[in-house]
Amino acid sequence: MDQHLAVFVKVVEKENFSKAAEELHMTQPAVSQYIRTLEESIGTRLLERSNKYVRLNQAGEIVYHHAKEILALYTKMQSLVDDLTNKASGPLAIGASYTFGEYILPHIIARMQREYPQISPSIKIQNTKEIIELVKMHQLDIGIIEGFFKEDTLNSEVVSEDNMLIVAPLGHHLLTEKWEKRMSDLAEETWILREEGSGTREAAENLFRMSEFTPKKILEFGSTQLIKESVEAGLGISLLSQWAIEKEITNGYMGKIDVQGLPFKRNFSILTHTSYQTKALKTFIGSLRGYLA
Structure with a gap:
């Protein structure tokens, strides 16, 4: 049955019987037979077919979700058996x-x-x-x-452990002004942050809570590289991992703002x-x- 599930998953991901057959090195009728056998075993149709597409129905969604997990477990089982001697x-x-x-x-x-x-x-x-x-x-x-x-x-x-630092574009007033800064002094700045669900975003929000302030303006970007480019371009400041900004700091593309309580640490x-x-x-x-x- 694992082969039937593998064929089913491939058809779903390719959204096409012919493309799935080509990748599996099978004929299209053989792929169709595997799908029919699986549907008969499950007891219901799993795919909606037309000349233009192949799509999951509600039952198919359930089977696809669990088929991926079953196939992953099968691969892991085989690897564990192989490990006994190899x-x-x-x-x-x-x-x-x-x-x-x-x-x-x-x-x-x-x-x-x-x-x-x-x-x-x-x-x-x-x-x-x-x-x-x-x-x-x-x-x-x-x-x-x-x-x-x-x-x-x-x-x-x-x-x-990872050290989180606040970075700003070169020439930014928070880099050039030599006085002891607190997090509250950064509340008026534009902060460039990752999206919700990101660990880096979570770290920034934890820092804001600890410092008891909320930035007046936040720009949300979906990648660390985009954030770094935006900081260099002067769009705002950001909280980033020391691993992510090591080259930029070394090469003088941006600077870190010295603030009381930093670096902020996460794991x-x-x-x-x-x-x-x-x-x-x-x-x-x-x-x-x-x-x-």
């Missing part, structure tokens, strides 16, 4: 929030690949909220998020399921700890 190898699905994924993760992957080339990592970069959901659904073997996940559904462990945490871990996952976690240490 070295660390095989696929490894890694997810990370933007700051960690864009500025730290590539270095960890490069280190691991030099020592364990048989591991085949795939990377998904999303905001913290989305990474948590993907780990819950078994779409990821491990998630690396900003902050800490407090529910019992997943195993969460803090692996590193990076890893999320995994509590069941057995593959050798590939254990190897990656070891490489991650080694790099962060």
Whole structure:
């Protein structure tokens, strides 16, 4: 039945029987037969078909959601069995929030690949909220998020501390004026922040609550790189990870504002399921700890 689910998922994602057949190296009639057999087994139609599209109906939505989880668990089961006799190898699905994924993760992957080339990592970069959901659904073997996940559904462990700094464009009056600044002195500034659900946005809101003030104007942007470019262009100030701004500060593209109580600290945490871990996952976690240490 796992093959029927795999064919079903591919048809849904390609929205086309012919394209799914081509990618699966099957004939279109064979794909159609797999779908018919699955629908007969489930007891209802799962797809709405026309000459132009293939779409999920309500029952199909339920089956698709669980099929993805079942296939991910099947892959993990096979990997665990393989691990009994083999070295660390095989696929490894890694997810990370933007700051960690864009500025730290590539270095960890490069280190691991030099020592364990048989591991085949795939990377998904999303905001913290989305990474948590993907780990819950078994779409990821491990998630690396900003902050800490407090529910019992997943195993969460803090692996590193991150310093958050306030940055401004060169020539900004808060950089040139040499007096001791408080967070309240920044209330009139335009703040450029990440979207809701982002760990970086959560850190900024925690800082505002601790400092008992709310910025008069907030611009919400969907990526750290866009925020950095906007700060450099003079659009406003922002709270960003030291990892994300290291090159810009070193090269003099922007400056950090010295404020009482900074740097503001947050954590990076890893999320995994509590069941057995593959050798590939254990190897990656070891490489991650080694790099962060």
